[in-house]
Amino acid sequence: MLAIRPERLLSVWEQGARRHPIDRALLLYALAAPEQPADRLADMPIGARNAALMALRRASFGGHLASWVDCPACGERMEFALDAADLPPAPPFSTEPIVVGGHRFRRPSSRHLAALVNADDPELAARQLLRECAESAEALPDDEAALAELLDAAEAAIEAADPWAELSLAVVCPACAHQTEASFDIASYLWEELDSHARRxxxxxxxxxxxxxxxxxxxxxxxxxxxxxxxxxxxx
Ligand SMILES: [Zn+2]
Known part of the structure; x- marks a missing residue:
């Protein structure tokens, strides 16, 4: 049973059709968390956004999410299914900064991600994201090696504090047995579903x-x- 009223579904689809995926995700977030003031959603941690989108997805289309990824070793398309019930419970909501090596990092939000939309190198984007999240970026070390080490540690700490910020699943290629981590983006997944429902x-x-x-x-x-x-x- 669809948890989204059909006229609401069409209006969200219409508003999001020409928007960037980060903005589409915010439209879905507003749909999923009507109790949150709309102007605060962009600053909420991505993990909280993802957990709300998953709850909306379960209520609308169920907890079974079929997906696929191309094997990075041999190119074979690997189908996999994610069951929402098997995911780790969403951690209690928090906007507490994460402290690593004396530096305080905010949890990545939609606004932080939006600041990176033009970054095309994923490595550089990840670094830029951490700089964005640092409460005082000017206090980060200048030394390249020390900075790289700190950013790695911060990334790991943020991931540990908020496993919902980036959902992934271990998959094994049936053709070449290569094992890989398939990342799962609930926002784009749910948008695709909403798009096909709206068209129908x-x-x-x-x-x-x-x-x-x-x-x-x-x-x-x-x-x-x-x-x-x-x-x-x-x-x-
Ligand atoms: Zn393979």
């Missing part, structure tokens, strides 16, 4: 409007059961 809904509205002369709000006001019953009558 538009097809349904189109079919019923053409057959009966009903308006979009009239079609959307029908329950799923009635809409399906009328569709069965107009589609051969």
């Amino acid at each position: 809904l538009l097809d349904d509205i189109h079919a019923l409007a053409a057959a009966y002369g009903w308006t979009e709000p009239e079609v959307l006001a029908l329950s799923d059961t009635r809409r399906a019953a009328y569709l069965a009558r107009v589609r051969p």
Whole structure:
């Protein structure tokens, strides 16, 4: 049973269609956490965002998430399924900074990620993200090796404090037995699903409007059961 009302689904889809994935994720977050003030969502930790999106996904489409990744060794497409029930419980919500080597780092948020959208090298982006998250970036060491070490430690500490910030799953390639960590982005996954539901809904509205002369709000006001019953009558 879909936890999102059809007119709300269409309006989120319409707003997000031309937006950047980070903004789409925020639209989904607003849908998932209506109790949160909308202007605070961009500053919430990514782990909290992901946990809210997963809860919305479970309520809307269930907890079984089928996905795939290409094997980095041989290119074989590996299908895998993630079960929301098997994921670690989301840690208690916190915006407490994470202290590493005397430096305080904020938990990465959508706003921090948005600052990196033009970074194309993932290594550099990861470093820039940590600089963004450092409460006093100017206090970070100048020495390249010391900085690299600190950033690695900070990355590990942030990941340990908030495992939901980046969900991943160990997968083994059936063709070459290469083992890899497949990262799983709930925001883009859920957006793809919402996109296909919205398109299907538009097809349904189109079919019923053409057959009966009903308006979009009239079609959307029908329950799923009635809409399906009328569709069965107009589609051969
Ligand atoms: Zn392989």
